[in-house]
Structures are given as structure tokens and as C-alpha cells.
Amino acid sequence: MSEREALEPETDDRLAEPAWQGLVERVQSGEASGLEDLYRIFSSGIRFHLYRRFGSQDLDDKVHDIFLIVAQAIRGGELREPERLMGYVRTVVRRQVAGYIETAVQLRRKETDLDPGMPLSDSRSDPERSAIERQNVELALRVLNGVSKRDREVLIRFYLKEQTPLEICRDMGLTETQFRLIKSRAKARFGELGKSRLRLPAFLRRKASS
Amino acid sequence: MPAPANGRHLDGEEVLRYSMDEVTAEELPRWEEHLLTCDSCRSAVSECDAHVTAMRSAAAELRLAPRQRERRRRAFFPVLAPAAAALALLAVFALVFPPRAGRAPAAFAVHLAATRGPGLGEQAPARTPLLLQPDLTGLPAWSSYGLQVVDSAGKPVWRGSLAASAAARGVSIPPLAPGVYFARISSPQGELYREYGLEVGGAR
Structure with a gap:
């Protein structure tokens, strides 16, 4: 098996042990x-984590920045344990996320002609996402x-009030099984209603088309 | 070409917990590393994110409708007498059983407003319940907003909703450890509007 083949999963059940050592050596x-x-292995995952935090604004630039940091760190010999490559990438992503937040806050402090309370991301640049989210809310309203x-109260307590399953079961006299059924039925109904209407988020559409 | 996956896939409950930021400190590194390279789990989380966000927003909208009906009902059925009786009972209770030392401290009010100049923003004592009072001036007129508190790494530490009518009164959040935090105001659908910095305790 070639080294590049070793980076492919064998089956869904047997997860291949990645050849990180070889990959790191080739990058170095x-x-x-x-x-x-x-890039192929990590870009989608990096994009996923950033999209969940910041939406699609400047997503490509942020992914590129993180990839460069990781690549330069590997080439500079900073990754002493190749088998910890995934942990290192995760750490870089988390540090960059914290940095982006801090930069946005500091930028607002310095630009006196702007409202310091401006949002981190401009959703006006992603109207398609806003429209999809509104459609999903309509679906959820139909489910609720x-x-x-009783079921509606359970779902409101769980999703809106963020009560724990234990609290909900105790307050409403439900068993854990009853609670799980209510939740899973609502999720299944949401999926049925949205089958033809739910769309992939922007970053997954990009992945699917690449 | 699919990327290699690391470790066990997330099951349904784990996907939901991750989507709702209810992951333990021990679980988070392994799950985040797994999601870096597993397409199927990322798809599951993304689907769950859409579901959770939609359900949360829909529940917020539904929650307001019964309150509006209740207000109209109260206009026809005054409840002043029972409320006055309850207040009187509380006053008697407070006189007979005065507050003892050692009880939980009162919440510390924090007014979150846009500021200019150096410094992160507001300051608050650590390990004390906080009463966040965000300034909603200039925001789109929703009847309620999302309110989330994250730490300096962006990890959520508290999440709830804020009724516009209750903004002046504030929202109680549990005590925070010393550090830097950010309070985020968003629409019911999750669109981020504002973020306020907050220094807690020993971070000063």
C-alpha cells in the first residue's frame, strides 16, 4: 500500500490509522x-469549524491563513510528534478563532467613526443563508x-430553555424513554418536512462541487 | 477523495450535544479532532445545527404568543388582590426571618453598552451571580433576542434568551471564573448583532 493510499479510510467500520509520519515528512x-x-485532509474540517463560529464571511481567507500556519509550522520543525498532527491542527484552529474574535473587538475600539457594537460577521453578505434559516424556522413551527x-412543552424546555433531560423528566413526570421518543419524533418530522426544502449550508455546497 | 477519520464516529446523542455546545472538557478535544477529518459526522452536526437553530427560534416565537394572550386575559381579570396578599406575606416573612449571613450574594448588575477608548468593556466580580443589562438601542425590533456568553477562546459558557421588555431589568447568569468574556446579542434566528467585552474578577 502506498503512503497516499494509507491516508484513505478502508471501510466505514474499520477506520484506517493515518500515515501522519509520512505526510509530515513530505510536507517538511x-x-x-x-x-x-x-490541504485535502484538513481544509473541509477547518472550514466546518470556522463556518460554525463566523458564518461564510471571509471564510476562504481564514481557512487559507490556518492552513499556512500549520504548513509553516510543520516545515519549520515545530511539530515534534507527527502522530499529534490532528491535535496540533485543532489547537491552531482554536487559537485563530480566539484571535479573530479579539481582533474584531479591538478593531471596533480603534475605528472611532464606527459603532463599537457592530457585529462580528455581516449576515447581509449571505442572504441565501438567512432565507434558508427562515424556511427552517417555518418548518420547526409546523413541527411544534x-x-x-405536552410534547410542545417538552421541546420548548429542551431547545429554548435548555433544561437538561433529567430536569424535564422530573418536572413533567416523564421517563427517559418517553423524553427521547418525543425528541426523536420531532426531529424525524422536521427532516420529513424539510427533505425537499432543506439545503446544504454554503460550505458543504462548495465541498460537493469541488 | 474522502479523508481518513480518527476514532469512533459520534452517535446521535453526541451529535446533538455537540450541536448544543453541551460537551464536556474531556470530550471536546477528541470530538473536535474527529470532526476535522470525518465528512459524515460533520454532515450530521451541520444537519443537527440547522434543526436546533430552527427549533430554538420557533420555540421562542411560540413562547411569545401565549404571553400576549395572557396579558389580554389579565386586563379583564385583575390579579392585584392576590399579588398584594403575596407581597404582604413576603414582608412578614422577611421581618420574622431576616436574611442570614452566608447566603448567596446578590447579583451584580452589568450594563452592557457600546464604549470607545481603551479597555475591553465592562468589569464584574468573579464568582458572583451577574445581571446582564444589554443596551438594545438601534437593534431590529424583535420581541426577544438570543444572548450568549463566550470565553476568550470563543467557547460558549452560557446561553439564553432576552425579552426586549425585560432588557432593562436584565438577565441573570451564573457566576463566572476570572477571565475575559464576550456577551453576544443575536436575533431569534441566530444572526449576530453585537458583542460586548466583559472582564471578570482577576483579569483586571
Whole structure:
């Protein structure tokens, strides 16, 4: 098995042990295939984490920044344990997220002609996402209006008030099984109603088309 | 070409917990590393995110409708007499059983407003319940907003909702450890509007 083949999963059940050592060595030696594989393996995951925090604003730039940091760190010999590559990438992502937040806050402090309370991301740049989210809310309203009063109360307590399952079961005299059924039925109904209307988020559409 | 996955896939309950930021400190590194390279789990989390966000917003909208009906009902059925009786009972209770030392401290009010100049923003004592009073001036007129508190790394430490009518009164949140935090105001659908810095306790 070649090293690049070793980076592919064997089956869904048997998860292959990634050949991180070889990948790190190829990146360190400057091989183009090393950087290509590094980007291919991690770019979607990095994009996923950033999208959940910041939406689609400047997403490509942020992903590129993080990839550069990781690649330069590997080439500079900063990754002493190649088998910890995933943990290192995760750490870089978390530090960058904290940095982006801090930068946004400080930028507002310095630009006196702007309202310091401006949001971190401009949702006006992603109207499609806003429209999809509104459609999903309509679906959720149909789900909530279509269940019994008791089930609706359970779902409101869980999703809006963020009570724990234990608290909800105790307050409403439910068993854990009853609670799980109510939740899973609502989720299944949401999925049924949205099958033809739910769309992939922007970052997944990009992945699907690449 | 699919990327290699690391470790066990997240099951349904774990996907939901991750989506709702209810992951323990021990679980978080493993799950985040797994999600860096597992397409199927990322898809599951994204689907769950859409579901949770929609359910939360829909529940907030539904929650307001019964309150509006209740207000109209109260206009026809005054409840002043029972309320006055309850207040009198509380006053008697407070006189007979005065507050003892050692009880939980009163909440510390924090007015969150846009500021200019150096410094992160507001300051608050650590390990004391806080009463956040965000300034909603200039925001779109929703009847309620999302309110989230995150730490300096962006990890959520508290999340709830804020009724516009209750903004002046504030929202109680549990005590925070010393550090830097950010309070985020968003629409019911999760669109981020504002973020306020907050220094707690020993971070000064």
C-alpha cells in the first residue's frame, strides 16, 4: 500500500490509522503532494469549524491563513510528534478563532467613526443563508404546532430553555424513554418536512462541487 | 477523495450535544479532532445545527404568543388582590426571618453598552451571580433576542434568551471564573448583532 493510499479510510467500520509520519515528512521536505494532501485532509474540517463560529464571511481567507500556519509550522520543525498532527491542527484552529474574535473587538475600539457594537460577521453578505434559516424556522413551527401540548412543552424546555433531560423528566413526570421518543419524533418530522426544502449550508455546497 | 477519520464516529446523542455546545472538557478535544477529518459526522452536526437553530427560534416565537394572550386575559381579570396578599406575606416573612449571613450574594448588575477608548468593556466580580443589562438601542425590533456568553477562546459558557421588555431589568447568569468574556446579542434566528467585552474578577 502506498503512503497516499494509507491516508484513505478502508471501510466505514474499520477506520484506517493515518500515515501522519509520512505526510509530515513530505510536507517538511517540500513535496507538493504533501501540501496537497495536507490541504485535502484538513481544509473541509477547518472550514466546518470556522463556518460554525463566523458564518461564510471571509471564510476562504481564514481557512487559507490556518492552513499556512500549520504548513509553516510543520516545515519549520515545530511539530515534534507527527502522530499529534490532528491535535496540533485543532489547537491552531482554536487559537485563530480566539484571535479573530479579539481582533474584531479591538478593531471596533480603534475605528472611532464606527459603532463599537457592530457585529462580528455581516449576515447581509449571505442572504441565501438567512432565507434558508427562515424556511427552517417555518418548518420547526409546523413541527411544534403539530404535536400535543405536552410534547410542545417538552421541546420548548429542551431547545429554548435548555433544561437538561433529567430536569424535564422530573418536572413533567416523564421517563427517559418517553423524553427521547418525543425528541426523536420531532426531529424525524422536521427532516420529513424539510427533505425537499432543506439545503446544504454554503460550505458543504462548495465541498460537493469541488 | 474522502479523508481518513480518527476514532469512533459520534452517535446521535453526541451529535446533538455537540450541536448544543453541551460537551464536556474531556470530550471536546477528541470530538473536535474527529470532526476535522470525518465528512459524515460533520454532515450530521451541520444537519443537527440547522434543526436546533430552527427549533430554538420557533420555540421562542411560540413562547411569545401565549404571553400576549395572557396579558389580554389579565386586563379583564385583575390579579392585584392576590399579588398584594403575596407581597404582604413576603414582608412578614422577611421581618420574622431576616436574611442570614452566608447566603448567596446578590447579583451584580452589568450594563452592557457600546464604549470607545481603551479597555475591553465592562468589569464584574468573579464568582458572583451577574445581571446582564444589554443596551438594545438601534437593534431590529424583535420581541426577544438570543444572548450568549463566550470565553476568550470563543467557547460558549452560557446561553439564553432576552425579552426586549425585560432588557432593562436584565438577565441573570451564573457566576463566572476570572477571565475575559464576550456577551453576544443575536436575533431569534441566530444572526449576530453585537458583542460586548466583559472582564471578570482577576483579569483586571
